[in-house]
Amino acid sequence: MQDWEQIIIANWKMQLNVQDSVKQAKQIKKLLDKNSINAATKIVVAPSFLAFSNVAEVFQNTRVVLGAQDSFEEDKGAYTGEVSLKNLQTLGCRFVSLGHSERRALGETDEVVNRKAKAVINHGLVPVICVGEPMKERQVHNSEDFVFRQLEKSLADIHIKEKHKVIIAYEPIWAIGTGDAMDPSEVGKMIQTIKSRYKLASVIYGGSIEPDNVHEFTKLKNIEGALVGGASLDAKTFVELIKKA
Numbered sequence: 001m002q003d004w005e006q007i008i009i010a011n012w013k014m015q016l017n018v019q020d021s022v023k024q025a026k027q028i029k030k031l032l033d034k035n036s037i038n039a040a041t042k043i044v045v046a047p048s049f050l051a052f053s054n055v056a057e058v059f060q061n062t063r064v065v066l067g068a069q070d071s072f073e074e075d076k077g078a079y080t081g082e083v084s085l086k087n088l089q090t091l092g093c094r095f096v097s098l099g100h101s102e103r104r105a106l107g108e109t110d111e112v113v114n115r116k117a118k119a120v121i122n123h124g125l126v127p128v129i130c131v132g133e134p135m136k137e138r139q140v141h142n143s144e145d146f147v148f149r150q151l152e153k154s155l156a157d158i159h160i161k162e163k164h165k166v167i168i169a170y171e172p173i174w175a176i177g178t179g180d181a182m183d184p185s186e187v188g189k190m191i192q193t194i195k196s197r198y199k200l201a202s203v204i205y206g207g208s209i210e211p212d213n214v215h216e217f218t219k220l221k222n223i224e225g226a227l228v229g230g231a232s233l234d235a236k237t238f239v240e241l242i243k244k245a
């Protein structure tokens with residue numbers, strides 16, 4: 001099922017409290033109503049779990065769909081502190097980011113990402129598998145090997161049979177939140193390399209994307225969208241970014 005050509009995912013991380021999340025969602029909704037945006041662009045917002053149901057309510061009957069920043073693989077049980085995929089699904093969640101570098105830094109391994117990805121797929125949702133190299137790997141020209149090692153383990157035993165069922169988000173760690181986006185031509189090369197191995201995966205880029213540079217990335221061959229952190233925290237900036245993508 002081909003229901004989008006390009007996807008823009010807002011990752012709000014742990015930046016907004018519940019009240020501000022709702023306010024931000026309402027502003028985005030209002031601005032999207034006022035602006036004409038390509039119908040083939042899928043817009044996803046991933047709020048914090050605390051704000052998830054409130055934000056889902058705001059976006060009900062709009063074109064914005066909900067994403068989760070993480071999730072646990074089990075539906076129910078004695079798993080203190082975890083969040084059930086099934087419950088998220090009930091609230092309208094369609095996409096689940098896994099293995100974001102900020103989660104990997106807190107101990108999330110490729111093996112955990114792989115288990116969670118399988119659960120996400122089994123629930124009929126779309127995993128957004130985040131990969132990307134740290135600066136020290138880039139400096140020794142090892143970015144590709146590093147990313148492929150992450151992908152091989154994170155996607156072990158997952159056979160992507162259809163388009164849009166698995167998204168790979170390439171986010172070089174050194175480009176996240178630094179204002180120092182990767183050169184688009186370098187992003188293009190990495191996307192090509194990923195696509196040549198994972199032909200049916202949708203590949204997107206994240207790392208210091210702003211309204212002013214978004215099109216440099218979205219116009220690249222084979223790229224299918226963007227994962228946006230900082231620039232998604234202001235409604236006007238985010239909608240501007242979507243318009244320019």
Ligand code: 13P
Nearest residue numbers: 011176177207208229230
């Ligand atoms: P920035 O857009 O703030 O660099 O964050 C990128 C990111 O981590 C999205 O998941």
